[in-house]
Amino acid sequence: MSYATQTNITVGQRGTLEIVLFSAPITLPCCVFLFINGIMLFTLRSKQVFRETSRYILLFNLLCADTMQMALSQLLYLLAACRITLTYPLCGVLAMLADLTTAISPLTLVVMSLERYVVVCYPLRHTTIITMRNTAVAIIAVWAFSSLNIVTQVILLLDFPFEDLESLQMTDFCAKVNILLGQMSGLYDKGYSYFLFVSASVVVISTYIGVMIAARSASTDKASAQKARNTLLLHLVQLGLSRSSTIYNPLVIAISKITDRLAALRILSILYVCIFLFPRCLSTLIYGIRDRTIRSILMYNLCCRLSCHPSKG
Structure with a gap:
Protein backbone atom coordinates (compact mmCIF):
# COMPACT_ATOMS: atom_id res chain seq x y z
CA MET A 1 0.00 0.00 0.00
CA SER A 2 1.84 3.09 -1.18
CA TYR A 3 -0.10 5.96 0.33
CA ALA A 4 3.11 7.97 0.16
CA THR A 5 3.67 7.44 -3.55
CA GLN A 6 0.73 9.67 -4.38
CA THR A 7 2.12 12.43 -2.19
CA ASN A 8 5.62 12.07 -3.62
CA ILE A 9 4.31 13.42 -6.92
CA THR A 10 3.78 16.79 -5.26
CA VAL A 11 7.36 17.92 -5.63
CA GLY A 12 8.32 21.20 -4.00
CA GLN A 13 7.39 23.09 -0.87
CA ARG A 14 3.73 23.36 0.11
CA GLY A 15 2.19 25.60 2.70
CA THR A 16 -0.27 24.62 5.39
CA LEU A 17 -3.23 25.77 3.31
CA GLU A 18 -2.21 23.60 0.38
CA ILE A 19 -1.77 20.57 2.66
CA VAL A 20 -5.25 21.14 4.11
CA LEU A 21 -6.81 21.52 0.65
CA PHE A 22 -4.96 18.42 -0.50
CA SER A 23 -6.01 16.26 2.47
CA ALA A 24 -9.54 17.47 3.21
CA PRO A 25 -11.29 15.85 0.20
CA ILE A 26 -9.81 12.51 1.29
CA THR A 27 -10.22 12.83 5.04
CA LEU A 28 -13.89 13.86 4.92
CA PRO A 29 -15.21 10.70 3.19
CA CYS A 30 -12.95 8.59 5.38
CA CYS A 31 -14.48 10.12 8.53
CA VAL A 32 -17.97 9.49 7.13
CA PHE A 33 -17.11 5.85 6.38
CA LEU A 34 -15.54 5.39 9.81
CA PHE A 35 -18.66 6.82 11.45
CA ILE A 36 -20.96 4.50 9.48
CA ASN A 37 -18.79 1.47 10.25
CA GLY A 38 -18.66 2.45 13.92
CA GLU A 52 -25.42 -15.30 19.10
CA THR A 53 -25.77 -15.77 15.34
CA SER A 54 -22.72 -17.00 13.40
CA ARG A 55 -23.15 -14.88 10.29
CA TYR A 56 -23.49 -11.71 12.34
CA ILE A 57 -20.44 -12.63 14.40
CA LEU A 58 -18.47 -13.14 11.19
CA LEU A 59 -19.76 -9.83 9.86
CA PHE A 60 -18.63 -8.12 13.06
CA ASN A 61 -15.14 -9.59 12.59
CA LEU A 62 -15.07 -8.42 8.97
CA LEU A 63 -16.15 -4.91 9.92
CA CYS A 64 -13.59 -4.72 12.73
CA ALA A 65 -10.78 -5.55 10.32
CA ASP A 66 -12.07 -3.17 7.63
CA THR A 67 -12.50 -0.31 10.11
CA MET A 68 -9.02 -0.78 11.56
CA GLN A 69 -7.54 -0.99 8.07
CA MET A 70 -9.35 2.18 7.00
CA ALA A 71 -8.15 4.10 10.04
CA LEU A 72 -4.53 2.95 9.58
CA SER A 73 -4.65 3.74 5.85
CA GLN A 74 -5.85 7.25 6.54
CA LEU A 75 -3.21 7.77 9.24
CA LEU A 76 -0.43 6.77 6.83
CA TYR A 77 -2.00 8.95 4.14
CA LEU A 78 -2.07 12.01 6.40
CA LEU A 79 1.53 11.42 7.53
CA ALA A 80 2.56 11.38 3.89
CA ALA A 81 0.47 14.45 3.04
CA CYS A 82 2.07 16.37 5.91
CA ARG A 83 5.55 15.18 4.87
CA ILE A 84 6.16 13.50 8.22
CA THR A 85 8.74 10.72 8.16
CA LEU A 86 9.03 8.00 10.80
CA THR A 87 11.68 5.59 11.96
CA TYR A 88 11.82 2.17 10.32
CA PRO A 89 10.61 0.33 13.47
CA LEU A 90 7.60 2.62 14.00
CA CYS A 91 6.67 2.60 10.32
CA GLY A 92 7.08 -1.18 10.30
CA VAL A 93 4.58 -1.58 13.14
CA LEU A 94 1.97 0.62 11.44
CA ALA A 95 2.46 -0.96 8.02
CA MET A 96 2.33 -4.51 9.40
CA LEU A 97 -0.85 -3.78 11.36
CA ALA A 98 -2.42 -2.40 8.18
CA ASP A 99 -1.28 -5.49 6.29
CA LEU A 100 -2.68 -7.77 8.99
CA THR A 101 -6.14 -6.22 8.84
CA THR A 102 -6.03 -6.20 5.03
CA ALA A 103 -5.56 -9.98 4.96
CA ILE A 104 -8.39 -10.54 7.47
CA SER A 105 -11.08 -9.32 5.06
CA PRO A 106 -10.70 -11.87 2.23
CA LEU A 107 -10.24 -14.74 4.69
CA THR A 108 -13.39 -13.75 6.59
CA LEU A 109 -15.29 -13.50 3.31
CA VAL A 110 -14.22 -17.09 2.60
CA VAL A 111 -15.62 -18.26 5.94
CA MET A 112 -18.84 -16.31 5.39
CA SER A 113 -19.22 -17.88 1.95
CA LEU A 114 -18.75 -21.37 3.39
CA GLU A 115 -21.39 -20.58 6.02
CA ARG A 116 -23.90 -19.62 3.32
CA TYR A 117 -23.02 -22.77 1.39
CA VAL A 118 -23.76 -24.96 4.42
CA VAL A 119 -27.08 -23.18 5.00
CA VAL A 120 -28.31 -24.01 1.50
CA CYS A 121 -26.65 -27.34 0.74
CA TYR A 122 -26.85 -28.92 4.22
CA PRO A 123 -29.86 -27.27 5.89
CA LEU A 124 -30.52 -30.21 8.24
CA ARG A 125 -26.93 -30.20 9.50
CA HIS A 126 -26.54 -26.43 9.61
CA THR A 127 -27.13 -26.10 13.35
CA THR A 128 -24.57 -28.82 14.12
CA ILE A 129 -21.91 -27.53 11.73
CA ILE A 130 -22.29 -23.77 12.18
CA THR A 131 -22.07 -23.51 15.96
CA MET A 132 -20.78 -20.71 18.17
CA ARG A 133 -17.73 -22.80 18.98
CA ASN A 134 -16.91 -23.54 15.35
CA THR A 135 -17.43 -19.90 14.47
CA ALA A 136 -14.98 -18.85 17.18
CA VAL A 137 -12.46 -21.42 15.95
CA ALA A 138 -12.82 -20.13 12.39
CA ILE A 139 -12.23 -16.51 13.48
CA ASN A 149 2.12 -13.95 7.44
CA ILE A 150 3.20 -10.90 9.47
CA VAL A 151 5.68 -12.98 11.49
CA THR A 152 7.16 -14.31 8.24
CA GLN A 153 7.57 -10.78 6.88
CA VAL A 154 9.26 -9.65 10.10
CA ILE A 155 11.69 -12.59 9.93
CA LEU A 156 12.56 -11.68 6.34
CA LEU A 157 13.11 -8.06 7.37
CA LEU A 158 15.50 -9.11 10.13
CA ASP A 159 17.87 -10.44 7.47
CA PHE A 160 18.35 -6.93 6.11
CA PRO A 161 21.67 -5.35 7.23
CA PHE A 162 20.22 -2.42 9.16
CA GLU A 163 23.68 -1.68 10.56
CA ASP A 164 24.68 -0.46 7.10
CA LEU A 165 22.10 2.31 7.28
CA GLU A 166 23.30 5.70 8.44
CA SER A 167 20.18 6.13 10.53
CA LEU A 168 16.94 4.30 11.35
CA GLN A 169 15.10 7.49 10.37
CA MET A 170 13.34 6.97 7.05
CA THR A 171 14.15 9.32 4.20
CA ASP A 172 10.84 8.55 2.51
CA PHE A 173 7.27 8.51 3.77
CA CYS A 174 5.92 5.56 5.70
CA ALA A 175 4.44 2.96 3.39
CA LYS A 176 4.73 -0.78 3.16
CA VAL A 177 6.53 -0.56 -0.17
CA TYR A 194 -1.51 -13.52 -5.30
CA PHE A 195 -1.94 -16.77 -3.37
CA LEU A 196 -4.48 -15.20 -1.02
CA PHE A 197 -6.54 -13.65 -3.82
CA VAL A 198 -6.54 -16.77 -6.01
CA SER A 199 -7.33 -19.15 -3.13
CA ALA A 200 -10.12 -16.97 -1.76
CA SER A 201 -11.59 -16.50 -5.24
CA ALA A 215 -30.99 -24.45 -6.04
CA ARG A 216 -32.14 -26.78 -8.82
CA SER A 217 -32.96 -29.50 -6.32
CA ALA A 218 -36.64 -29.91 -5.47
CA SER A 219 -35.84 -30.24 -1.77
CA THR A 220 -34.05 -26.89 -1.60
CA ASP A 221 -35.73 -23.72 -0.36
CA LYS A 222 -35.73 -21.60 -3.53
CA ALA A 223 -35.96 -18.28 -1.71
CA SER A 224 -33.10 -19.17 0.64
CA ALA A 225 -30.96 -20.41 -2.26
CA GLN A 226 -31.61 -17.24 -4.27
CA LYS A 227 -30.69 -15.03 -1.34
CA ALA A 228 -27.54 -17.06 -0.64
CA ARG A 229 -26.53 -16.89 -4.30
CA ASN A 230 -26.88 -13.10 -4.34
CA THR A 231 -24.89 -12.85 -1.10
CA LEU A 232 -22.08 -14.99 -2.51
CA LEU A 233 -22.00 -12.87 -5.65
CA LEU A 234 -21.63 -9.78 -3.47
CA HIS A 235 -18.86 -11.52 -1.53
CA LEU A 236 -17.03 -12.07 -4.80
CA VAL A 237 -17.36 -8.38 -5.64
CA GLN A 238 -16.13 -7.47 -2.16
CA LEU A 239 -13.17 -9.78 -2.58
CA GLY A 240 -12.23 -8.20 -5.87
CA LEU A 241 -12.49 -4.69 -4.45
CA SER A 242 -10.53 -5.59 -1.31
CA ARG A 243 -7.63 -6.89 -3.43
CA SER A 244 -7.81 -4.04 -5.95
CA SER A 245 -5.31 -2.16 -3.78
CA THR A 246 -2.57 -4.25 -5.40
CA ILE A 247 -3.02 -2.31 -8.65
CA TYR A 248 -2.74 1.10 -6.96
CA ASN A 249 1.06 1.44 -7.15
CA PRO A 250 1.29 0.64 -10.91
CA LEU A 251 -1.55 3.11 -11.55
CA VAL A 252 0.26 5.81 -9.55
CA ILE A 253 3.44 5.34 -11.58
CA ALA A 254 1.61 5.27 -14.90
CA ILE A 255 -0.59 8.30 -14.21
CA SER A 256 2.31 10.38 -12.88
CA LYS A 257 4.14 9.85 -16.19
CA ILE A 258 1.35 10.85 -18.56
CA THR A 259 -0.36 13.75 -16.75
CA ASP A 260 0.64 16.97 -15.02
CA ARG A 261 0.91 17.21 -11.23
CA LEU A 262 -2.51 18.76 -10.53
CA ALA A 263 -4.42 16.36 -12.76
CA ALA A 264 -2.52 13.41 -11.31
CA LEU A 265 -3.39 14.45 -7.75
CA ARG A 266 -7.08 14.70 -8.59
CA ILE A 267 -7.17 11.32 -10.32
CA LEU A 268 -5.18 9.57 -7.59
CA SER A 269 -7.32 11.10 -4.85
CA ILE A 270 -10.40 9.60 -6.49
CA LEU A 271 -8.64 6.25 -6.87
CA TYR A 272 -7.60 6.30 -3.22
CA VAL A 273 -11.21 6.78 -2.11
CA CYS A 274 -12.51 4.13 -4.53
CA ILE A 275 -9.77 1.52 -3.99
CA PHE A 276 -8.88 1.93 -0.32
CA LEU A 277 -11.77 3.62 1.47
CA PHE A 278 -15.04 2.68 -0.23
CA PRO A 279 -14.48 -1.14 -0.21
CA ARG A 280 -13.95 -0.97 3.56
CA CYS A 281 -17.45 0.48 3.97
CA LEU A 282 -19.12 -1.80 1.44
CA SER A 283 -20.00 -4.52 3.98
CA THR A 284 -21.96 -2.03 6.07
CA LEU A 285 -23.85 -0.77 3.04
CA ILE A 286 -24.60 -4.29 1.78
CA TYR A 287 -25.79 -5.80 5.05
CA GLY A 288 -27.30 -2.59 6.37
CA ILE A 289 -29.60 -2.37 3.36
CA ARG A 290 -30.24 -6.04 2.52
CA ASP A 291 -30.66 -7.55 5.98
CA ARG A 292 -34.06 -6.71 7.44
CA THR A 293 -32.98 -7.60 10.94
CA ILE A 294 -30.13 -5.10 10.81
CA ARG A 295 -31.70 -2.40 8.64
CA SER A 296 -34.20 -0.82 11.02
CA ILE A 297 -31.85 -0.93 14.02
CA LEU A 298 -28.98 0.50 11.97
CA MET A 299 -31.15 3.37 10.70
CA TYR A 300 -32.35 3.97 14.24
CA ASN A 301 -28.76 4.28 15.45
CA LEU A 302 -27.71 6.41 12.46
CA CYS A 303 -30.55 8.78 13.27
CA CYS A 304 -29.08 9.08 16.78
CA ARG A 305 -32.27 7.46 18.13
CA LEU A 306 -34.30 10.57 17.45
CA SER A 307 -36.86 9.74 14.79
CA CYS A 308 -36.35 6.11 13.78
CA HIS A 309 -37.76 3.14 15.65
CA PRO A 310 -36.24 -0.35 15.53
CA SER A 311 -38.43 -3.29 14.81
CA LYS A 312 -38.78 -5.94 17.40
CA GLY A 313 -36.45 -8.87 17.06
Whole structure:
Protein backbone atom coordinates (compact mmCIF):
# COMPACT_ATOMS: atom_id res chain seq x y z
CA MET A 1 0.00 0.00 0.00
CA SER A 2 1.84 3.09 -1.18
CA TYR A 3 -0.10 5.96 0.33
CA ALA A 4 3.11 7.97 0.16
CA THR A 5 3.67 7.44 -3.55
CA GLN A 6 0.73 9.67 -4.38
CA THR A 7 2.12 12.43 -2.19
CA ASN A 8 5.62 12.07 -3.62
CA ILE A 9 4.31 13.42 -6.92
CA THR A 10 3.78 16.79 -5.26
CA VAL A 11 7.36 17.92 -5.63
CA GLY A 12 8.32 21.20 -4.00
CA GLN A 13 7.39 23.09 -0.87
CA ARG A 14 3.73 23.36 0.11
CA GLY A 15 2.19 25.60 2.70
CA THR A 16 -0.27 24.62 5.39
CA LEU A 17 -3.23 25.77 3.31
CA GLU A 18 -2.21 23.60 0.38
CA ILE A 19 -1.77 20.57 2.66
CA VAL A 20 -5.25 21.14 4.11
CA LEU A 21 -6.81 21.52 0.65
CA PHE A 22 -4.96 18.42 -0.50
CA SER A 23 -6.01 16.26 2.47
CA ALA A 24 -9.54 17.47 3.21
CA PRO A 25 -11.29 15.85 0.20
CA ILE A 26 -9.81 12.51 1.29
CA THR A 27 -10.22 12.83 5.04
CA LEU A 28 -13.89 13.86 4.92
CA PRO A 29 -15.21 10.70 3.19
CA CYS A 30 -12.95 8.59 5.38
CA CYS A 31 -14.48 10.12 8.53
CA VAL A 32 -17.97 9.49 7.13
CA PHE A 33 -17.11 5.85 6.38
CA LEU A 34 -15.54 5.39 9.81
CA PHE A 35 -18.66 6.82 11.45
CA ILE A 36 -20.96 4.50 9.48
CA ASN A 37 -18.79 1.47 10.25
CA GLY A 38 -18.66 2.45 13.92
CA ILE A 39 -22.45 2.64 14.08
CA MET A 40 -22.70 -0.73 12.35
CA LEU A 41 -20.29 -2.30 14.86
CA PHE A 42 -22.34 -0.84 17.71
CA THR A 43 -25.52 -2.19 16.10
CA LEU A 44 -24.07 -5.70 15.88
CA ARG A 45 -23.34 -5.67 19.61
CA SER A 46 -26.64 -4.08 20.65
CA LYS A 47 -28.91 -7.13 20.31
CA GLN A 48 -28.58 -10.68 21.57
CA VAL A 49 -29.62 -12.10 18.20
CA PHE A 50 -26.56 -10.50 16.61
CA ARG A 51 -24.21 -11.69 19.34
CA GLU A 52 -25.42 -15.30 19.10
CA THR A 53 -25.77 -15.77 15.34
CA SER A 54 -22.72 -17.00 13.40
CA ARG A 55 -23.15 -14.88 10.29
CA TYR A 56 -23.49 -11.71 12.34
CA ILE A 57 -20.44 -12.63 14.40
CA LEU A 58 -18.47 -13.14 11.19
CA LEU A 59 -19.76 -9.83 9.86
CA PHE A 60 -18.63 -8.12 13.06
CA ASN A 61 -15.14 -9.59 12.59
CA LEU A 62 -15.07 -8.42 8.97
CA LEU A 63 -16.15 -4.91 9.92
CA CYS A 64 -13.59 -4.72 12.73
CA ALA A 65 -10.78 -5.55 10.32
CA ASP A 66 -12.07 -3.17 7.63
CA THR A 67 -12.50 -0.31 10.11
CA MET A 68 -9.02 -0.78 11.56
CA GLN A 69 -7.54 -0.99 8.07
CA MET A 70 -9.35 2.18 7.00
CA ALA A 71 -8.15 4.10 10.04
CA LEU A 72 -4.53 2.95 9.58
CA SER A 73 -4.65 3.74 5.85
CA GLN A 74 -5.85 7.25 6.54
CA LEU A 75 -3.21 7.77 9.24
CA LEU A 76 -0.43 6.77 6.83
CA TYR A 77 -2.00 8.95 4.14
CA LEU A 78 -2.07 12.01 6.40
CA LEU A 79 1.53 11.42 7.53
CA ALA A 80 2.56 11.38 3.89
CA ALA A 81 0.47 14.45 3.04
CA CYS A 82 2.07 16.37 5.91
CA ARG A 83 5.55 15.18 4.87
CA ILE A 84 6.16 13.50 8.22
CA THR A 85 8.74 10.72 8.16
CA LEU A 86 9.03 8.00 10.80
CA THR A 87 11.68 5.59 11.96
CA TYR A 88 11.82 2.17 10.32
CA PRO A 89 10.61 0.33 13.47
CA LEU A 90 7.60 2.62 14.00
CA CYS A 91 6.67 2.60 10.32
CA GLY A 92 7.08 -1.18 10.30
CA VAL A 93 4.58 -1.58 13.14
CA LEU A 94 1.97 0.62 11.44
CA ALA A 95 2.46 -0.96 8.02
CA MET A 96 2.33 -4.51 9.40
CA LEU A 97 -0.85 -3.78 11.36
CA ALA A 98 -2.42 -2.40 8.18
CA ASP A 99 -1.28 -5.49 6.29
CA LEU A 100 -2.68 -7.77 8.99
CA THR A 101 -6.14 -6.22 8.84
CA THR A 102 -6.03 -6.20 5.03
CA ALA A 103 -5.56 -9.98 4.96
CA ILE A 104 -8.39 -10.54 7.47
CA SER A 105 -11.08 -9.32 5.06
CA PRO A 106 -10.70 -11.87 2.23
CA LEU A 107 -10.24 -14.74 4.69
CA THR A 108 -13.39 -13.75 6.59
CA LEU A 109 -15.29 -13.50 3.31
CA VAL A 110 -14.22 -17.09 2.60
CA VAL A 111 -15.62 -18.26 5.94
CA MET A 112 -18.84 -16.31 5.39
CA SER A 113 -19.22 -17.88 1.95
CA LEU A 114 -18.75 -21.37 3.39
CA GLU A 115 -21.39 -20.58 6.02
CA ARG A 116 -23.90 -19.62 3.32
CA TYR A 117 -23.02 -22.77 1.39
CA VAL A 118 -23.76 -24.96 4.42
CA VAL A 119 -27.08 -23.18 5.00
CA VAL A 120 -28.31 -24.01 1.50
CA CYS A 121 -26.65 -27.34 0.74
CA TYR A 122 -26.85 -28.92 4.22
CA PRO A 123 -29.86 -27.27 5.89
CA LEU A 124 -30.52 -30.21 8.24
CA ARG A 125 -26.93 -30.20 9.50
CA HIS A 126 -26.54 -26.43 9.61
CA THR A 127 -27.13 -26.10 13.35
CA THR A 128 -24.57 -28.82 14.12
CA ILE A 129 -21.91 -27.53 11.73
CA ILE A 130 -22.29 -23.77 12.18
CA THR A 131 -22.07 -23.51 15.96
CA MET A 132 -20.78 -20.71 18.17
CA ARG A 133 -17.73 -22.80 18.98
CA ASN A 134 -16.91 -23.54 15.35
CA THR A 135 -17.43 -19.90 14.47
CA ALA A 136 -14.98 -18.85 17.18
CA VAL A 137 -12.46 -21.42 15.95
CA ALA A 138 -12.82 -20.13 12.39
CA ILE A 139 -12.23 -16.51 13.48
CA ILE A 140 -9.19 -17.51 15.54
CA ALA A 141 -7.83 -19.46 12.57
CA VAL A 142 -8.27 -16.41 10.31
CA TRP A 143 -6.36 -14.13 12.66
CA ALA A 144 -3.70 -16.79 13.30
CA PHE A 145 -3.08 -17.35 9.59
CA SER A 146 -2.86 -13.59 8.96
CA SER A 147 -0.54 -13.17 11.95
CA LEU A 148 1.70 -15.95 10.63
CA ASN A 149 2.12 -13.95 7.44
CA ILE A 150 3.20 -10.90 9.47
CA VAL A 151 5.68 -12.98 11.49
CA THR A 152 7.16 -14.31 8.24
CA GLN A 153 7.57 -10.78 6.88
CA VAL A 154 9.26 -9.65 10.10
CA ILE A 155 11.69 -12.59 9.93
CA LEU A 156 12.56 -11.68 6.34
CA LEU A 157 13.11 -8.06 7.37
CA LEU A 158 15.50 -9.11 10.13
CA ASP A 159 17.87 -10.44 7.47
CA PHE A 160 18.35 -6.93 6.11
CA PRO A 161 21.67 -5.35 7.23
CA PHE A 162 20.22 -2.42 9.16
CA GLU A 163 23.68 -1.68 10.56
CA ASP A 164 24.68 -0.46 7.10
CA LEU A 165 22.10 2.31 7.28
CA GLU A 166 23.30 5.70 8.44
CA SER A 167 20.18 6.13 10.53
CA LEU A 168 16.94 4.30 11.35
CA GLN A 169 15.10 7.49 10.37
CA MET A 170 13.34 6.97 7.05
CA THR A 171 14.15 9.32 4.20
CA ASP A 172 10.84 8.55 2.51
CA PHE A 173 7.27 8.51 3.77
CA CYS A 174 5.92 5.56 5.70
CA ALA A 175 4.44 2.96 3.39
CA LYS A 176 4.73 -0.78 3.16
CA VAL A 177 6.53 -0.56 -0.17
CA ASN A 178 9.22 1.54 1.50
CA ILE A 179 9.99 -0.97 4.27
CA LEU A 180 10.28 -4.04 2.05
CA LEU A 181 14.03 -3.52 2.04
CA GLY A 182 15.20 -6.93 0.87
CA GLN A 183 14.49 -8.66 -2.43
CA MET A 184 13.04 -11.69 -0.66
CA SER A 185 10.58 -9.48 1.25
CA GLY A 186 9.19 -8.04 -1.96
CA LEU A 187 8.92 -11.43 -3.67
CA TYR A 188 7.24 -12.99 -0.64
CA ASP A 189 4.74 -10.13 -0.34
CA LYS A 190 3.73 -10.44 -4.00
CA GLY A 191 3.51 -14.22 -3.79
CA TYR A 192 1.36 -14.12 -0.65
CA SER A 193 -0.97 -11.49 -2.12
CA TYR A 194 -1.51 -13.52 -5.30
CA PHE A 195 -1.94 -16.77 -3.37
CA LEU A 196 -4.48 -15.20 -1.02
CA PHE A 197 -6.54 -13.65 -3.82
CA VAL A 198 -6.54 -16.77 -6.01
CA SER A 199 -7.33 -19.15 -3.13
CA ALA A 200 -10.12 -16.97 -1.76
CA SER A 201 -11.59 -16.50 -5.24
CA VAL A 202 -11.60 -20.25 -5.89
CA VAL A 203 -13.44 -20.94 -2.62
CA VAL A 204 -16.05 -18.20 -3.13
CA ILE A 205 -16.68 -19.19 -6.75
CA SER A 206 -16.92 -22.87 -5.77
CA THR A 207 -19.51 -22.13 -3.09
CA TYR A 208 -21.43 -19.99 -5.57
CA ILE A 209 -21.52 -22.84 -8.08
CA GLY A 210 -22.48 -25.28 -5.32
CA VAL A 211 -25.41 -23.10 -4.28
CA MET A 212 -26.57 -22.74 -7.90
CA ILE A 213 -26.54 -26.52 -8.33
CA ALA A 214 -28.37 -27.02 -5.03
CA ALA A 215 -30.99 -24.45 -6.04
CA ARG A 216 -32.14 -26.78 -8.82
CA SER A 217 -32.96 -29.50 -6.32
CA ALA A 218 -36.64 -29.91 -5.47
CA SER A 219 -35.84 -30.24 -1.77
CA THR A 220 -34.05 -26.89 -1.60
CA ASP A 221 -35.73 -23.72 -0.36
CA LYS A 222 -35.73 -21.60 -3.53
CA ALA A 223 -35.96 -18.28 -1.71
CA SER A 224 -33.10 -19.17 0.64
CA ALA A 225 -30.96 -20.41 -2.26
CA GLN A 226 -31.61 -17.24 -4.27
CA LYS A 227 -30.69 -15.03 -1.34
CA ALA A 228 -27.54 -17.06 -0.64
CA ARG A 229 -26.53 -16.89 -4.30
CA ASN A 230 -26.88 -13.10 -4.34
CA THR A 231 -24.89 -12.85 -1.10
CA LEU A 232 -22.08 -14.99 -2.51
CA LEU A 233 -22.00 -12.87 -5.65
CA LEU A 234 -21.63 -9.78 -3.47
CA HIS A 235 -18.86 -11.52 -1.53
CA LEU A 236 -17.03 -12.07 -4.80
CA VAL A 237 -17.36 -8.38 -5.64
CA GLN A 238 -16.13 -7.47 -2.16
CA LEU A 239 -13.17 -9.78 -2.58
CA GLY A 240 -12.23 -8.20 -5.87
CA LEU A 241 -12.49 -4.69 -4.45
CA SER A 242 -10.53 -5.59 -1.31
CA ARG A 243 -7.63 -6.89 -3.43
CA SER A 244 -7.81 -4.04 -5.95
CA SER A 245 -5.31 -2.16 -3.78
CA THR A 246 -2.57 -4.25 -5.40
CA ILE A 247 -3.02 -2.31 -8.65
CA TYR A 248 -2.74 1.10 -6.96
CA ASN A 249 1.06 1.44 -7.15
CA PRO A 250 1.29 0.64 -10.91
CA LEU A 251 -1.55 3.11 -11.55
CA VAL A 252 0.26 5.81 -9.55
CA ILE A 253 3.44 5.34 -11.58
CA ALA A 254 1.61 5.27 -14.90
CA ILE A 255 -0.59 8.30 -14.21
CA SER A 256 2.31 10.38 -12.88
CA LYS A 257 4.14 9.85 -16.19
CA ILE A 258 1.35 10.85 -18.56
CA THR A 259 -0.36 13.75 -16.75
CA ASP A 260 0.64 16.97 -15.02
CA ARG A 261 0.91 17.21 -11.23
CA LEU A 262 -2.51 18.76 -10.53
CA ALA A 263 -4.42 16.36 -12.76
CA ALA A 264 -2.52 13.41 -11.31
CA LEU A 265 -3.39 14.45 -7.75
CA ARG A 266 -7.08 14.70 -8.59
CA ILE A 267 -7.17 11.32 -10.32
CA LEU A 268 -5.18 9.57 -7.59
CA SER A 269 -7.32 11.10 -4.85
CA ILE A 270 -10.40 9.60 -6.49
CA LEU A 271 -8.64 6.25 -6.87
CA TYR A 272 -7.60 6.30 -3.22
CA VAL A 273 -11.21 6.78 -2.11
CA CYS A 274 -12.51 4.13 -4.53
CA ILE A 275 -9.77 1.52 -3.99
CA PHE A 276 -8.88 1.93 -0.32
CA LEU A 277 -11.77 3.62 1.47
CA PHE A 278 -15.04 2.68 -0.23
CA PRO A 279 -14.48 -1.14 -0.21
CA ARG A 280 -13.95 -0.97 3.56
CA CYS A 281 -17.45 0.48 3.97
CA LEU A 282 -19.12 -1.80 1.44
CA SER A 283 -20.00 -4.52 3.98
CA THR A 284 -21.96 -2.03 6.07
CA LEU A 285 -23.85 -0.77 3.04
CA ILE A 286 -24.60 -4.29 1.78
CA TYR A 287 -25.79 -5.80 5.05
CA GLY A 288 -27.30 -2.59 6.37
CA ILE A 289 -29.60 -2.37 3.36
CA ARG A 290 -30.24 -6.04 2.52
CA ASP A 291 -30.66 -7.55 5.98
CA ARG A 292 -34.06 -6.71 7.44
CA THR A 293 -32.98 -7.60 10.94
CA ILE A 294 -30.13 -5.10 10.81
CA ARG A 295 -31.70 -2.40 8.64
CA SER A 296 -34.20 -0.82 11.02
CA ILE A 297 -31.85 -0.93 14.02
CA LEU A 298 -28.98 0.50 11.97
CA MET A 299 -31.15 3.37 10.70
CA TYR A 300 -32.35 3.97 14.24
CA ASN A 301 -28.76 4.28 15.45
CA LEU A 302 -27.71 6.41 12.46
CA CYS A 303 -30.55 8.78 13.27
CA CYS A 304 -29.08 9.08 16.78
CA ARG A 305 -32.27 7.46 18.13
CA LEU A 306 -34.30 10.57 17.45
CA SER A 307 -36.86 9.74 14.79
CA CYS A 308 -36.35 6.11 13.78
CA HIS A 309 -37.76 3.14 15.65
CA PRO A 310 -36.24 -0.35 15.53
CA SER A 311 -38.43 -3.29 14.81
CA LYS A 312 -38.78 -5.94 17.40
CA GLY A 313 -36.45 -8.87 17.06
